[in-house]
Amino acid sequence: MRIVVTGREGQVVRSLVERAALHPSVELLLLGRPELDLAQPETVFETISATRPDLVVSAAAYTAVDQAEDEPELAHAVNAAGAGAVAQAAADIGAPIIHLSTDYVFSGDGNEPYTEDDPTGPRSIYGQTKLDGEVAVAAANPRHLILRTAWVYSPFGKNFVKTMLRLAEDRDSVSVVADQWGNPTSALDIADGILCAADRLHTDRQFDAFGIYHLAGTGSTNWSSFARAIFKASQEMQGPFADVADIRTSEYPTKARRPLNSRLSTAKFHDVFGWRAPQWEQSMETVVEQILQV
Template sequence: MRLLVTGRDGQVAASLLAAGQARAGVEVVAIGRPELDLAWPDTIIDAIAGAKPDIVVSAAAYTAVDQAEDEPDLAFAVNATGAGKVAEAAARLGVPVIHLSTDYVFDGTKADAYIETDPTAPLGVYGASKLAGEQAVASANPRHLILRTAWVYSPFGKNFVKTMLRLAADRDEISVVSDQWGNPTSALDVADAILHAATMLHRNKDFAGFGICHLAGSGETNWSGFAGHILDTSLKFGGPWARVGDITTMDYPTKARRPANSRLSSAKFGAAFGWTAPDWQKSAREVVHRLVSGGSNGP
């Protein structure tokens, strides 16, 4: 099975490339700029067709949440128009597309974990552009699996875990928001889930479960609790540590509003594919250990 993932430097793309090397019968190929640039749709069809994939994973995206408020045209060009073209390219080849989306399609006002049929109501440009991307992907390719995930971290790229470890090396205390809740999700787990689902899609040409699924870590916490677990784990492995102080969202204003509740129920994905993410503390411990011990393969 030949899996093509858009984007080279993203956390999921890097995790897929690493995971693919350990899977017999699986070849993961990443393609990105300049050969494939989501901001330039004319590059997309030919780049994907030339790779001859069995499955396309649409992982590349505009992810600068605050900056998107100042660059709405670029955010929509990449996350909506570009994503739709990726799905169209897969459709032309007669292959499924697995597209990554986000919890930011919701406004965070629900009391419980969000399910796939809950009404969407993005709070900002980033979420709106990703929601438009979901719609474009669904319209372009009936064989689509849209995976909404949240609070993604990994040994690769820029993410919350790396930020906490970096700050702890220079500070005694770090103030972290405690009134936003979600499911910390390891990109390593997302990659494993994607490979599991892609194998099923590749083997079963009559798969009837296409659509939207949520895919997030098991268990929930707030950003402050996540930070505390990261730093306590780091200390156990000889890494940096700092105290974590709770603050509110009002204490830490950002240009783009964040959902207070980003919790996602992944029950639908589990039922469809027989895969459930590990407990978030376990997955976070693995990533922290890799970073503290110098085991990261990414920047």
């Protein structure tokens, strides 16, 4: 199965490379700038068409959440128009698309995990552009899986786990927001979920359950408790650790508003594909160990 992935350096892309190595039947082709530039849709069609994939994974995105407040046009060009172009390019060659989206499409109000049927209501430019991207992908390619995820971390790139471990190298204590809740999600688990869904789409020619799904870590927590768990795991592995002081979101102002409730229900993905991510604590320990070994 030949899978084209947009992007080369993102956490999910690098995790897909690592996990796909365990699947000899999977061939990954990574497409990124300058050959494929989501801000220039004309590059998308020619580049994807030339690769003739069985499936396209739309992983590249504008992810600078706060910067998007100052660059709404660029964020929209990449996350909405660019994503739609990728979906259309896949449709033109008869390939389904798996597109990655985010918990930021929701307002963050309420206390229950969001389901795929809950109303959206993004509170940031980034969230709105990702929601617009969902609409564009669905309109361009009826054979789509839109996978919303949240609180992504991995051994790669910049993320919360790596930041906490770096801060603990020279601090005894760190202040972390305690009133935002969500599902910590390892990009390695996202990669496993994508490959599971991709295999289903490739082997089941009668598959007709296309649409929106949530794909996130199992179990939820808040950022400060997540940090404490990271430090506990690191300490047990002889790595850096620090104390954690709880603060409120109002004490850590950012340009873009973060959802207070990012919890996502993944029951639909499990029901359709028979796969569920491990408990977030288990996946976090795996990633911490991998980071400390570098």
